[in-house]
Structure formats: C-alpha cells, structure tokens
Amino acid sequence: MIVTTTELFLIALTIILAVPYLVWRVFKTDYFAPLVVVQIVAGIILGPGVLGAAFPAYYQTIFTPDVIGALNGIAWWAVMMFVFVAGVELDLAAAWKDRRETAITASLALIVPLLAGAAAAVLILSWPGWLGPQGFYYQGVLGIGMACAVTALPILVLLMEKLEIFRKELGQRLLRYASLDDLAIWAVLALILLDVERIARQGAFLVFFIAAAWAMRALMRRLSQNDRWFVALVWLAMCGLVADWAGLHYMVGAFLAGCVLDREWFGEERLDIFRGVILLTVMPVFFLSTGLRTSWEGGGLAVFAVAALLLAASVGGKVLGVQIAGRILGWKKGEASVIGWLLQTKALIMIIFANVLLDKDIITSQTFTALLLMAVASTMLTVPMVTPKLRKLTGAA
Template sequence: MTVTEVYLIALLIILAVPWLVWRLLGSDAWAPLVVVQIIAGILLGPGVIGAVFPDYYAFVFRPDVITALNGVAWWAVMLFVWIAGIELDLSQAWKHRRETGVTAGLALGVPLALGSLAGLLLLGWSESWRGPEGAGWQVVLGIGMACAVTALPILVLFMEKLEILRTALGQRILRYASLDDIAIWGVLALILLDWERIGRQVAFLIGFIIAAWLVRKLMIRVQEADRWPIGLIWLALCGLAGDWSGLHYMVGAFLAGTVLDAKWFGLEAMDRFRQIILLTIMPVFFLSTGLRTQWESGGVAVITAAGVLLVAAVGGKLLGLAIAGRILRWQRGEAQLIGWLLQTKALIMIIFANVLLDKQIISSSTFTALLLMAVASTMLTVPMSNPLLKRLGRIADRDT
C-alpha cells in the first residue's frame, strides 16, 4: 500500500475508535470525548496494543506515517494553545485580586510543593525518570508543575455539563484557573531557560513586545474578516521565533494569543473554531501523544509512579483549597467542591509534558506516568464534584 493509503488508515483509526467507544459507553458524564481520545492514544501506542500486535503497529504507524501525523499534531496544538491565550481574560481576576490571588496561589503552590517532593522521591528511586538533557531541578520542578496545573478548556467543558459555567461559582473558578494557566507557561519558560542561548531569548522577548504592539495596532484597523488570517500568520511567526530562541514553539503560540483580544474575532466564532479544532485535528495530537508512551522502567514502576503523582496532585489541590477556604471563610464544603473541580489536567498538562519530553528533560517513562496521572485526575473531577454540588444547593449562585 502507498504511504497515503496507510496514512488514511491511521487517520481512520484515530477518528473512529475513540468516538465509537465514547458513544457506545456513554461516558460523557465522567469522561468527555477528548479524555477518551487521550486514553485511546495510550492504548494504541507501542506500550499496549503495539506490544500485543507488533505487526499491526509496524504496518500502520511506520516512521513516514508518524512523521506526517506529527506535522498535523504540531499545528493542531499550536492552534489550541493560541486560542487558550486569546480567551484568557484577567480583568475579573484583577477586580477580585485578593480572593483570586489567595485561592489561585494556594491551589497552585501546595500541589506544586507536593508534586516536587514526589519528583525528588522518583529521582531518588531511579535516575531513569530523568531525561538525558534534564538537570535535577528541571525534572523536579516540571513534575511539580504538572501536578499543580488545571486544564482550563476541559474545566469549561465540565462546568457546562454541571450547568454552573455561567453562575457566580463558575466565574470564580475560571478566575482561579486563569491565573494558574499563566503560571504554567511562566514556569515552563523558566525550565527552558538556556544560558547558552540567553541572547536569543532576550532578543525574542524584546522583539515580541515590539511586534505585539504593532500587531495590536494593525488588528484594530483591519476588517474583521482579515483578522483571522493575520492572526494565523502571527501565530506561525511567534511559534518559529519561540523555537528559534530555544524556548519552544508552544510558548510562542501561547504568547501570540495572549496579546490578542477575543472580541476582535467574535466570541461565538471563537467557540466554533475551538470546537472544530477539537473535533478535526486535535485527535491526531492525542494519538501522537499516546505513541510516545513507553514502559521502559517496567509497567509496575510506571503505574506506581503515576499513583504517587496522583496522590500528590489530588491531595495537594484539596489541601490548598482547604487552606484558602479557611483564610477567606468560605461556606462548609465549598473548598472541597472547588478543589475537585480544579482537578482537570488533561490537554494543558499533556501539552506541558510533551514539551518537557521534546527537550529531553524527562524520560519517556516519566512522560507516561504523568499522562496516566492526568487522565485519572481528570476522570475523577465530575464524579466527585457532582454529589458535592447537589448537597451544597445554592452555593453555585452565591456571589464572591
């Protein structure tokens, strides 16, 4: 068969298998389609089905096909991160800065500390968790941040399912998650800081500030129909510049979005565009992520590591919110509800872990453990939040 035909077979598997499983199991209440796609990517990778049926794996996911899929995956995740940057609105966070700062700081800081401790334990256990280019502090900080992050896009999907997105509670949680969303990219930039390329990175930041000012001026003056192509050109340029500087193309993609205003593109158009990206090309990214999972440290070791990281992530988030609730005198049970809602990690954490793996800071086994932790944490969110929300009654409608 030709490369094109095998590529289309791979694409057929990527699009059909997760959707059929999701539809037949009716898992939307606890695992949206994107989570099922991530799990399918892991199962279809070399460590599971690829190990059981090596001939299938060698035929469908041969190097030239994987290369073609990776090209689609890179562009898909750049678009998704760019949209996340555009939709970031910190005006409400500033308006409620004390409450938002305390909550977001503890929701991020406590699981970051516990996750970093878990990272130290893993490195003490075996050096196989460290990538060939990773310093100890980079591995520890990267694992800690992976345990602390909340995936804002998945959180929005879950809150829509729970019918609290437009309530006062939903808007508060969006503020907390937005600050944490910024933090993960700041920490990633710190981890990727390369003193040998510090000149390039400083040049990138200075050039970005100047270019962003010019792009904003241009966006105001052009017609709405021209803003989409200009925005995409700006995205590709920032991704290229970010990668050239030694950071990463995804850091450039996120920054490209943060300096643009969602109102320039239309909120309904942004929603449709995000859904199209999730439906059409993000599944390729999820599959390519699954293809990168490895069990070289042994299945038991990887699953054990994932369990340790899950305890650090979930326990840290709940503890951080409990402290915030005491400081801010929240209603009984409110901190626990918010803590479970902020457990969503899929997508943004997976993107973060992909960058660390690309830069060889973490090993494939660490990446696999982080991926398993992210999926488990995300799948716990709705089942744990739903009964709490029902018991707390009108809490979702109470203002800050």
C-alpha cells in the same frame, strides 16, 4: 498489493477518529470520561506500548515513519492552535477586578500542589531512568511539580458546561482562578527552559515579542473581525517559529501569541466554534501522537506506582490549597471542596506541558507516561467527585 503512504495515512486517520468515538458513544462514558479523555486513552492503547507490543505487525504496517511524520505535522499545528485559543481566552481584567480573592485562591491552588509534586519528584528522581538526558535535577523537580499543579482551563470549561455552572457566578470565579494559574504555568515553563547557552537568543525573542506584540495589537484594532482571524494565524506561526528558534519551544510562543490579543476581537461565539472544530478535527491526531510516546520500559508496575504517587500529590495538593484559601476568605461549607476538585482536572494542558519537557529531554518517556496516566485519572475523577458535592452545595444555598 502495494499500499501507498497516502492510503496508510487515511487508514490511520480512520482509526484515530472512529475508535474513540465508538467507545465513547457505545459505552456512554461521558459521566467519568469525556470524549477527549477517551481519545487520550485510545492513543495510549493504539500506540507501541499496548497494541503495538501485542501486535507489532499491525503497528509497523500502519504507523510507518512517513505516516508518523505526517501525523506529527498535523499534531504540531493542532496543539499550537489549541494553546493559542487558551491564551486568547485568558481574562486578566476579570482577575484584576477581584484581585484579592483571585490572588489568594489562585496562589494557594498553584503553590501547594507544586510543593507536593516537587516533593514527589525528589523521591522519583532518586531512581535512575526518570530524569531526561538533557535535564538538570532542578528542571526535573520543578517540571514534575508544576505538572502536578496545572489546571486544564479548556477541559475545565467543558466540564463546567456539562455541570451547567459555566455562565454562573461560581463558574466565572473558577475561570479567574484557572486563568491566573495558566499564566503562571507558562511563565514557569519558560523559566525551566531557560538555556544559558541560548540566553542571547532568548533575550532577542523577548525584545522581538514585546515590539511585535505592540505592533500586532495596533494592527488588529484596525482590521475587520474576518481579517483578524487570518492575521492571527500568521502571527501564531511566526511566534511559534521564533520561540522555538530561541529554545523556548513553539508552544510557549503559541500561548504568548494568544495572550496579547483580546478575546473581544474575535467574538466569543466564533472562538467557541473554532475551539470545538479543533477538538473535533485535529486534536485527536495530537492525542494519538501523545500515545505513541508512552513507554513501559521502566516496568509497568513502576510507571503505575509513580503515576499513583503523582496523582495523590496533584489531587491532594490542589484540594488542600483551595481548602486553605476557603478558610482565609470565609467561604461557606462545601464550596472549597467543589472548587478544589474542579481545579485539579488536568488532561490537555498538563499533557501539552509534559510534551514540552519530553521534547527537551528534561524527562524520560517513562516519566511522561506516568504523568499522562496521572492526567487521565485526574480528569476522570472530576465529574463523579464534583457532581454530588455540587448538588449538596446548591441544595443548601
């Protein structure tokens, strides 16, 4: 019997949507592994590194080049929309209002794990096979260091909702810290991707974006909320296209496209619904395509050892940085520990960040795999570590 590409695509889609959900629901993993984490892990298992290696016939039959091409198209658009929403939700006005506390905390929460991650990168890149063929040494060090400093703002929001602190004062503070760091992360990524050979294109992109963003903001003020959604998607696709043409990657363009738009223009409730629909319907495809990039070519033990080193640098650096901020700002006992552990969660944004580095050949697939494992472990640690600390902190209040 001949199976068409359409049928293979739908088989793959069924697997992508069903397997993680069943694992999450049947084994009730939500305490240590939210559904998004299970989806990421499922992508790794379903990819060529695990099931594909154990059962190559299964992998080669279902995940044909045509099917992978179709899935990649969905994944590109899914992650662009997701990053766009993260940009829209940045509240720089709130960060400016409490700028001293926000600046001190966000700076230390970013710089300390960045330095720890960069130190780990220096050790890792001293061995062959970890720096990509198109990557300069400084790009590898800065890229891996920044990957250790990332806070996944969308996942942080989901975890804060689970812990019932999102709408409370502590939750809003965490949003300010993470939002400022989010902006810095994408700025550093743009710096990493700066290409001397494409400097003219990148300068043209900057000129285009400033002028186009001014015009877009003026237009959005005149439109109804429904029209704003349609126009915003066109704006998103256009910014992604021009950023990729300039060599800055389409995800940088997607984030910038969201940053210049005001959250109030779209409605907080509709943004939450939109983000939820993206997570439910198309982001699982992105997670699978991420799993397809995992590689154990450097040896399983080597990848796991590097992942453990990066996890120590990431978690230790973030918690230490926030502890220093707490000392400077005079926070009460236990507060810095809760904030530090929540801010160290990685998952989506770090995976997106590492995807860009891999796309540009700055890191290798085995470096990407180590970063992916670090991001999953970081996120799985968050709720179990924070829950007792938060209970103790609120009980002492």
